Structures are given as C-alpha cells and as structure tokens.
Amino acid sequence: MFGLFKKKEAKREITFDYSTLMVDMHSHILPGIDDGAQTPQESIFLIKQMMDVGIRKFIATPHIMVDYYRNTAETINAALDVLKAELKKENIDVEVQAAAEHYFDETFEARVDENKLMIMGDNYVLFEFSFVNQPPNTIPVISKLRNAGYKPILAHPERYPYMDIDQLRVLHEWGVDFQLNTISLTGYYGAGARKIAEEMIDNQLIDFISSDMHHPRHAEAFKNALKTTYLEKLLFDYPLKNTLLK
Numbered sequence: 695m696f697g698l699f700k701k702k703e704a705k706r707e708i709t710f711d712y713s714t715l716m717v718d719m720h721s722h723i724l725p726g727i728d729d730g731a732q733t734p735q736e737s738i739f740l741i742k743q744m745m746d747v748g749i750r751k752f753i754a755t756p757h758i759m760v761d762y763y764r765n766t767a768e769t770i771n772a773a774l775d776v777l778k779a780e781l782k783k784e785n786i787d788v789e790v791q792a793a794a795e796h797y798f799d800e801t802f803e804a805r806v807d808e809n810k811l812m813i814m815g816d817n818y819v820l821f822e823f824s825f826v827n828q829p830p831n832t833i834p835v836i837s838k839l840r841n842a843g844y845k846p847i848l849a850h851p852e853r854y855p856y857m858d859i860d861q862l863r864v865l866h867e868w869g870v871d872f873q874l875n876t877i878s879l880t881g882y883y884g885a886g887a888r889k890i891a892e893e894m895i896d897n898q899l900i901d902f903i904s905s906d907m908h909h910p911r912h913a914e915a916f917k918n919a920l921k922t923t924y925l926e927k928l929l930f931d932y933p934l935k936n937t938l939l940k
Contacts, residue, residue, distance in 0.1 A: 708920045711748035714929050717939045718744055719753040719814060720849060720873055720904035724773035724792065725780075727765055728757040730908040734780035741781075743913035744905060745788060747920065751940055752790045753814050755849075758805075759797040767812060770794060795849055796821040803835050806842065813844070815939040820873065822849040827856055833868060840869050847871045850906060852878045852891040859893045871901035871935065877915035879922045895924050901935050903928055 712718075721744075722730020723737045731737040741752065754777075756770055757763040774792040781788065794812035796802055798821050805811055811819050819839060823829065839846045851862055851872045866872060877883070878891040894900055903925075905916045919925050928934060 708917070710926065710929065711920065712744075712929070713748035713750075715748065715903065715934065715936050717751045717753065717936045718749045718905050718907070719793075719902060719936060719939050720755050720795065720820060720875075721752060721907040722754070722756055722795075723752060723790075723907060724754045724756050724770065724777055726776075727769055727773045728763045730756065734776055736909075737777050738780055738784055738786070739910065740907050740913055741786070741788065741790075743910070744907065744916065745786075747917050749905075750788065752788065753939060754790060754792045755795040755812075755814075755820050756792075757797060758794045758812070760799050760801045765794065767810075770812060793818075793820060798823050798829050798832070798835070803831065803838070806835060806838050806844070809842075811844065816845065817843055818845045818847055818871075818939075820847045820849055823854055825854060828854070832865070836865075836868050836870055845869075845871065847873050847902060849873050850875045850878070852887045852894060853883055855886060857890075859890065859897060859899075862890075862894065862899060863897065866899050872899055873902040873904055874900045874928075875906040876903050876919040876925055876928075877905070877912060879924050880915050880918050882912075882915045892924055895928060895932070898932075900928065900932070903934060903936065 722728055723740050725731050725734045725737045756765050758765045770792050793814035848870050878887045881888045
C-alpha cells in the first residue's frame, strides 16, 4: 500500500559518453561468421552507433566454438578484411582489429597447448564459460595460460548464474581479469545479472568493460547504459584497463 506513495526515481539524462574508454574490446561486428552482424552493412551500422557514443577503436571478437562457430585465424582475418574494405568504401576512418571470444569447451586447453589463440594487446586472451556450469578444469587451464605468458580475460562474468561474488573473487585472485557487458547494468539480461554486475563493481572486480555488440538492440542498450550511476562510476572513478589496448 505504502508503495503507492513512493517517490519515483528521477530519470537520468545522458551527460557523458564512452570517450574516456576509447576502446571497445569485445564485439561481434565482423560480418557473417557468427551470431553477430551478418553483412558488411550491418557491421557498419553497429560501428557507427558505437562511434556516436565515443568509441574510437574496435577489437572484434567473433566466437570460436567447436560445436557452432568453427572459426580460425584465417576465417576471422578474412572477415576483418571484408569489413575494412567496407569502412574504406564508406570513408569511415576508424581502427578495427580482430581477436576472438574463445569458448571454454573441450578444445580450449588444446588451443592453449598448441598456441592457437587469437590475442589482443599485450597477450590478452578473451574466453567465455558455458551458461550452464563452470568447466571442472578451470584452474589448471588458467594456470597453464598464465605460465605460457597469456593474460586471461573472462567475458561477461555477471551472466553466469551459477557464480556468486565469492566464487568470482577467487577466480580473480587466480589472475583472471573480468570484462563486464555494460548493458548488464540496464537489466538487459535480467535482474540477476544486473545485481551481480553492481556487486562486482562495488568490490572492485571489473577490469574491462565492453559492448558485446551483436545487433541493433544491443546498440540501443549500450547507449542506455550511460544513464546508469554504476557506468558513470566505472568511467570516471575506476581503474579500467581498456586504454591499455588503444
């Protein structure tokens, strides 16, 4: 009953953008090789949307998944060449590089052993877990990555429903950096992901933030995230590592 008289929270206006971040290091903007952009024109649309809110460099990270997207360095770089040609055609002067979002499946450890990882910056490796459960060999493979000189980054840890803040803290202490999807702060993936995202920020567990851009709905949510107090905190009062990739 008393909720009827609760004062409504004032709507926040967007007063800043992603300019201080500069680099979006997790997106699916390469055309036609995974569940992201399907054509060069779609890629250009997504890039323009992100440039409009301050992004100045892109590191595309298409999926490498043995059961769905069997991408290789060759298929990824070929798609990058297609996108660069389209950017030149459209007179869009922006830097785009390519790495990958490696799925932690039964082939991932072999990729580490065989040095077949798509890296970004200073040997950073982006990977993701299943949304159902954490791989039982997580720590041994993380140790192997670090011993080989790689710097592991776990994509969107806020989206794994089986992981709580204490489990995430342990993984962070093992040397895994965490990349947050900023649209999680809007509730795009549900209240649970938003809650964990905010807890991780409060506990200084976020190292990188990015769009994980796939389609126009993500572009809109990426902009709407700028209305959240937590994103403002990340962009102005937080030691993010995105600029290390510029």
